[in-house]
Amino acid sequence: MFPARVSSLRVSGIRKLFESAPPGAINLGLGEPDIQPPQEMIEAFKRALDEGHNxxxxxxxxxxxxxxxxxxxxxxxxxxxxxxxxxxxxxxxxxxxxxxxxxxxxxxxxxxxxxxxxxxxxxxxxxxxxxxxxxxxxxxxxxxxxxxxxxxxxxxxxxxxxxxxxxxxxxxxxxxxxxxxxxxxxxxxxxxxxxxxxxxxxxxxxxxxxxxxxxxxxxxxxxxxxxxxxxxxxxxxxxxxxxxxxxxxxxxxxxxxxxxxxxxxxxxxxxLDKFQAGVLEEFRTRKDIAIQRMREIPSFSVPHVTGAFYLFPKFQQKIPSDRLALKILESGVICAAGSAFGSLGEGHLRFSYANSRENIIRGLDIVREVVAGL
Ligand SMILES: Cc1ncc(COP(=O)(O)O)c(C=O)c1O
Known part of the structure; x- marks a missing residue:
């Protein structure tokens, strides 16, 4: 037996979904930038190891x-x-x-x-x-x-x-x-x-x-x-x-x-400032692409977003968000169920646009087809 404070912890709904993704799935569930850190920082890491900071x-x-x-x-x-x-x-x-x-x-x-x-x-x-x-x-x-x-x-x-x-x-x-x-x-x-x-x-x-x-x-x-x-x-x-x-x-x-x-x-x-300026410009473009594409999905209401790299649309279908996320996953796109973020997240899905423009477009086209077929 484990104490209740531990046994009552739930395994993250997001992680569970990722683990059952089919090979080659487009990942619009990512909670991390898809780019690599600044090269200067990677070089500094190698230097720190060589200099004995171990x-x-x-x-x-x-x-x-x-x-x-x-x-x-x-x-x-x-x-x-x-x-x-x-x-x-x-x-x-x-x-x-x-x-x-x-x-x-x-x-x-x-x-x-x-x-x-x-x-x-x-x-x-x-x-x-x-x-x-x-x-x-x-x-x-x-x-x-x-x-x-x-x-x-x-x-x-x-x-x-x-x-x-x-x-x-x-x-x-x-x-x-x-x-x-x-x-x-x-x-x-x-x-x-x-x-x-x-x-x-x-x-x-x-x-x-x-x-x-x-x-x-x-x-x-x-x-x-x-x-x-x-x-x-x-x-x-x-x-x-x-x-x-x-x-x-x-x-x-x-x-x-x-x-x-x-x-x-x-x-x-x-x-940081130089690196972030480039990242922000790219992510702004991706956000605009994702919003435009998502607005073409008739039953989705897409909120105005001002930061981070997520869209959290509300959908009209009477289906739990984890079931809808699973259907989308089976069609090859990873996203997160809104319910993973609390009871008021039910009726929403979370999409990350920390992925290439091409993948955002392909992924959201698949989502549109899945939703149309419900
Ligand atoms: C709002 C928020 N806080 C904290 C974290 C965790 O960040 P870290 O990698 O620094 O532990 C995340 C990761 O997705 C996040 O979205």
Missing amino acids: KYGPSAGIMDLREAIAAHLRKYRRDVSFENVIVTAGATEGMRIACETILGDGDEALVPNPGFIIYGPDVSLAGGKPVEYSLRQENGFLPDLEEIKSLITPRTKAIIVNSPSNPTGVVFPKEMVKSLSDIARDHKLYILSDEVYENYVYEGEHWCFARFHNDTIVVNSFSKSLAATGWRIGYVATSKEIVEQLSKVQYYTLACPATATQYAIVEGLNV
Whole structure:
């Protein structure tokens, strides 16, 4: 017998689907850029190995990288220093240790529905209770502020937010970031902000929650911004006091983040702007192609997207999203069922456009045929 906090964890619906994909399937389910990281960063990794950076490093990450991340964050807040930053093994581990660090037994954290799949389990594994707030297409997939206020109880400790959002592709505008920050301040709550799609913004700009609320814990990573999902390097940025606590938890979780990889990411940050400019231009084109193609599917309503690399259309057919995703998979296209992201994701599918223009077109043509045949 395993404890309920472990046995109740569900295997990710997205992964399950990928594993049953037929050979040669077109992957519009990808949660990662299909391109390789900057060559300068790959060279820096090889150099770091040759220079002997093959040993344990500090629990909070190497100083060069903490400083470089702090410099990157100073575009949002001028008072950020290395002491506000801990390097993690991606945002996944960052979110996990952040929940572990701030939540006591029975503390509540508000989590988005639909939302990225890790938040609820992270809260539960830390002994807390996830309480869902809704993101509805009719509200532009933005939180309903009255609902958020109504969900706050004396046990609420944090609001978990994700902008630009997976799976909705929506970037929170400044007013929303400010309003949520005001609510958090009034109720003395942390904002736990997953900003991994920070660099994928097609309209408006990315508003970091730390600009508006001091008790913000920013979780971020280089998985998407430097196309390095397999490198497993990210960070958490917050107050010096919380970083000190996080470092202890990280020591008992990971000992330290991988050393040579961190040296390479320092080089990656030097070329981030140039690299991202090229990626963003290509992804903008892919987004426009995908939206145009998807609008030709009569029963799909395609929301306006402003960031990340996902489309989250609503479909009219009375069929569960996991069954529809399976039918599409059997015809050779991988996408994710909306229900994998929470109960309010039902009736939606999630498509990623982190694939070639040609594959997006071919894939969505297949989807149109499957839907027409239902
Ligand atoms: C919103 C969101 N947060 C976090 C992650 C995990 O990122 P990392 O690779 O840094 O662990 C993902 C990955 O898809 C994501 O979409």
